[in-house]
Amino acid sequence: MEELRVPKRRVPAEVVLPGGAERRVVLFLAEAAADHSGAEQPGDLLNGPGDFFPALDELAGAMTFLHRGAVAVVRVARTLEADCAEALTLPTEHEVEVHLADGSCRTGLVSYLRPPDRARLVDFLNEAPPFFRLLEADAVALVNKRHVTRVVLLSR
Structure with missing residues (x-):
């Protein structure tokens, strides 16, 4: 066996x-x-x-x-959750605050590859996978969208 x-x-x-x-x-x-x-x-x-x-x-x-x-x-x-595709293409990136249902807040960078006509942050957040990557200062947070109450776009 x-x-x-x-x-x-x-x-x-x-x-x-x-x-x-x-x-x-x-x-x-x-x-x-x-x-x-x-x-x-x-x-x-x-x-x-x-x-x-x-x-x-x-x-x-x-x-x-x-x-x-x-x-x-x-x-x-961070070394455990790398996105190899982003090394080959320039991703869309946004610095955000992610507010969770328990009242906590996480700050970091969302980075993703999407066609230009679907590259808005709201398009990314509304797509199928339940977890998305949030690049924090010292780690990667995989955030479950079901627990997110709001995402605030921060100015860079």
């Missing part, structure tokens, strides 16, 4: 749950992504199929299964 196991990488992350509760967890990512070249990234896992994904709760030392819809934010190291 060991030959049927899918090899996974262990990736540290901080999960923010509704109400602002934070948990340090380890995510399990595949060595190869299903939708792009290279390894699976945390965003691939969060925007993937199914309602639940496994994680190791560091404080409890136990396996936990997190409901995607209940996770407000997942923070990971």
Whole structure:
């Protein structure tokens, strides 16, 4: 049966749950992504199929299964959530404040590639994946749109 196991990488992350509760967890990512070249990234896992994904709760030392819809934010190291396509093309970027339903606020940069006729921030926010990348000063926050109450565009 060991030959049927899918090899996974262990990736540290901080999960923010509704109400602002934070948990340090380890995510399990595949060595190869299903939708792009290279390894699976945390965003691939969060925007993937199914309602639940496994994680190791560091404080409890136990396996936990997190409901995607209940996770407000997942923070990971910038090196773990890179967008290779943006290295080849100039992305649209906006500095924003993201206000969450629990009253907290996160500030950072959203960066995305879209056709010119769909490059507005509102177009990006209204597109399908439930989580979007917010580049913070020291990490990448993967923000669940379901927990966002408003996004404020900051002047650069």
